Amino acid sequence: MSAQSDRYQMYVVHEDHIKNNMMNKHIEADKAILKAAKEHNMKGMDWLTFQTEDNRVMYLTPIKNFAELDKNPFQDLKEKMGDASFEKLFEPFAETYTEHGDYILRLDNELSYMPDGISQTPEGGNYRELTFYHIPPGKDKEAEDLAKSVKKLYKEKASKVHYRVYKSGFGTMGNYYMVAVSGKDAASIETQRNENMQLLGEEGQSLFQKIEKLTAKQEVVKGNIKPDLSYSTSN
Numbered sequence: 001m002s003a004q005s006d007r008y009q010m011y012v013v014h015e016d017h018i019k020n021n022m023m024n025k026h027i028e029a030d031k032a033i034l035k036a037a038k039e040h041n042m043k044g045m046d047w048l049t050f051q052t053e054d055n056r057v058m059y060l061t062p063i064k065n066f067a068e069l070d071k072n073p074f075q076d077l078k079e080k081m082g083d084a085s086f087e088k089l090f091e092p093f094a095e096t097y098t099e100h101g102d103y104i105l106r107l108d109n110e111l112s113y114m115p116d117g118i119s120q121t122p123e124g125g126n127y128r129e130l131t132f133y134h135i136p137p138g139k140d141k142e143a144e145d146l147a148k149s150v151k152k153l154y155k156e157k158a159s160k161v162h163y164r165v166y167k168s169g170f171g172t173m174g175n176y177y178m179v180a181v182s183g184k185d186a187a188s189i190e191t192q193r194n195e196n197m198q199l200l201g202e203e204g205q206s207l208f209q210k211i212e213k214l215t216a217k218q219e220v221v222k223g224n225i226k227p228d229l230s231y232s233t234s235n
Contacts, residue, residue: 006109007108007109007110008106008107008108008109008167009062009106009107009109010062010063010064010065010104010105010106010107010169011060011061011062011063011104011105011106011107011166012060012061012063012069012102012103012104013058013059013060013061013102013103013104013105014047014058014059014061014100014101014102015056015057015058015059015100015101015102015103016056016057016058016093016096016097016100017055017056017097017098017099017100018055018056018057018096018097018098019055019095019096019097019098020055022095022096022097023051023055023096025092025095025096026057026092026093026096026097027229028092029089029090029092029093029096030049030057030229031228031229032089032092033089033090034229034231036077036081036086036089037077037231038231040076040077040080040081042074042076042077042080042231042233043076043233044071044073044074044075044076044233045061045073045074045076045231045233046061046062046230046231046232046233046234047059047060047061047230047231048060048061048120048121048225048230049225049226049229049230050128050223050224050225050226051223051224051226051229052221052222052223053221053222053223054221056221056223060105060120061073066170074086101171102171103168103169103170103171103172104169104170104171104172105166105167105168105169105178106166106167106168106169107120107164107165107166108165108166108167111144111147111148111151111165111177112151112163112164112165113150113151113154113155113159113161113162113163114162114163114164115155115162116162118164120164120225121225121227122162122182124184125182125183125184126182126224126225126226126227127182127183127184127185127186127188127189127222127223127224127225128180128181128182128183128222128223128224128225129180129181129183129186129189129220129221129222130178130179130180130181130220130221130222130223131178131179131181131218131219131220132176132177132178132218132219132220132221133176133177133178133179133211133215133218134174134175134176134215134216134217134218134219135174135175135176135177135214135215135216136214136215136216137175139214140175142214143177143214143215146207146210146211146214147165147177149207150207150211153200153203153204153207154200157199157200159196159199159200160192160195160196161181161192161193161196162181162182163179163180163181164179164180165177165178165179165180166178166179166180186222
């Protein structure tokens, strides 16, 4: 799932908050939908599945514009399976989560740093560390300028830490940048982070201090992309 060539690629994110001890049942329900989608060669919707360490599951689906929100993304599968069989696929989920909902994220190609090309699924990097930088009202311009400065420094230093920047969109409260770093596992990301801070030196420390001062708060979410629970119509 590579990003489009223009600056922004929008994604609809469906997020489920899973009950304790219900993740396995939730995954089984996911697998049933994925199996049906493959068997019926479902068209009209791709999704990338991310499972967090704090019992959430997020499904990212690329869209071209807001008009696509008016469509039922599962319409093709529903027509091929029939209403009864289709609705039965979703029944198990009711027992597995405490709440769920949808919102928009925008992948910002201009602020992201991936010298080898923008991709959500870099090879060998299914582990994710997502950092949410919450931007106070009226600080959008400062946040944008800082993000540009960080990318400029990473390019100048030829940093090996690559990242994607997503901006909050429709359906989210407040304003934030979400920075996604991919790696083999938590240890490899930590090693890269330590090496990167040495590479960036005092200039890097100064930039990160400015980010710390600007942002209202920061949150870190860790987890794994689940290729076995993701679906692409191109496969």
